[in-house]
Amino acid sequence: MDYRDWEILKVLYSQKNITKAARLLFITQPALTNRLKHMQEELGIKIVTRESRGVHFTPQGEYLVHCAEEALSHYQKVKENVRNMSNISSNEVVGTLKLGVSNFFANYELPYILKLFKMQYPHVEFKVITGWSRDVTQLIHNKDVHISFIRGDYGWRGLLKHLLFEETICITSKEEIDMTELPHLPKIEYRGDYLLKSIEDHWWAENYAEEPFISIAVDQVDTCKEMVINGLGYGILSSRVLAGIDDLYKIDLTDQNGDPILRRTWMYYHEESLEWNVVKAFVNFIENFDWKEK
Structure with a gap:
């Protein structure tokens, strides 16, 4: 079986219809059917069975589809790596850069950064995977991406890291509030990254004996911010989320020594990737980027 066979299996599995799959693969229906027949004869198994509404994959066929996804993914990685490595001996910066990015960083920071980098290196392409910081950390650990941008102090041995910026964590509301009354005031609960939640919970336990009064729970930081702006309650948000919003009441969280509690954003990468x-080029670009001027 070759690359085209794996591609046929993947597309056919997604469509469950030979006519539709052939159209997407830009081949004729008889050609697809003959190729499928050849695969079945080569392996000595039945991959699909015909039904009135399309095709049904046998257990062996299901397994081959799983193998197809792995084979195609591996081929893509090989192609990208060879393309990147072909330029090591020259000063040319081309290739595909794979980034794992926390949701916040992807929304608030990344587009502008990629715009500037692309202006300097127009032949670079990007593949970006977004998610919670804990998941993005796993991506860089597994080498599924070249570089990760992660909020919070996650750590993996064997990785290089560079601190991008620090930000405070704030109690924020539309109107001024009495901090002694905080447990009784409606809270817009942002259920985001668990590391941020653990910082918040630790601070609360040090300052209050009562549980907070959660009025609304959301899973998007922008939703929480908008609800606070509209006076529906207070929120606990990082200062960078609130940048440029001047008509909100903000109090930084502090530890028992009175020092502000900080949340850090890091760039992680493997040393061998610098080859x-x-x-x-991208690591150097980020290390020299002026975050205060953004």
Whole structure:
């Protein structure tokens, strides 16, 4: 079986219809059917069975589809790596840069950064995977991406990291509030990254004996921010989320020594990735980026 066979299996499985799959693969229906027949004869198994509404994959066929996804993914990685490595000996910066990015960073920071980098290196392409910081940390650990941008002090041995910026964590509301009354005031609960939640819970336990009065619970930071702006309750948000919003009441969380509690954002990468010009150029670009001027 070759690359095209794996591609046929993947597309056919998604469509469950030979006519539709052939159209997406830009081949004729008889050609697809003959190729499928050849695969079945080569392996000595039945991959699909015909039904009135399309095709049904046998257990062996289901397994082959899983293998197809792995084979195609591996081929793509090989192709990207070879393309990147072909430019190591020159000063040319081209290739595909794979980034794992926390949801906040993807929304608030990344587009502008990629715009500036692309202006400097127009032949670089990007593949971006977003998610919670804990999941993005796993991506860089598994080497599924070249570079990760992560909020919070997650740590993996064997990784290099660079601190991008620090931000405070704030109690924020539309109107001024009495902090002694906080447990009795409606809270817009942002259920985000668990590390941020643990920081918040620890601070609360040090300052209050009562549980907070959660009025509304959301899973998006922008939703929480908008509800606070509209006076529906207070929220606990990082200062960078609130940048440019001046008509909100804000109090920084502090520890028992009175020092502000900070949340850090990091860039993580593997040292061996710097052998690729595209990764080295991007790391250097980020390390020299002025976050205060953004």
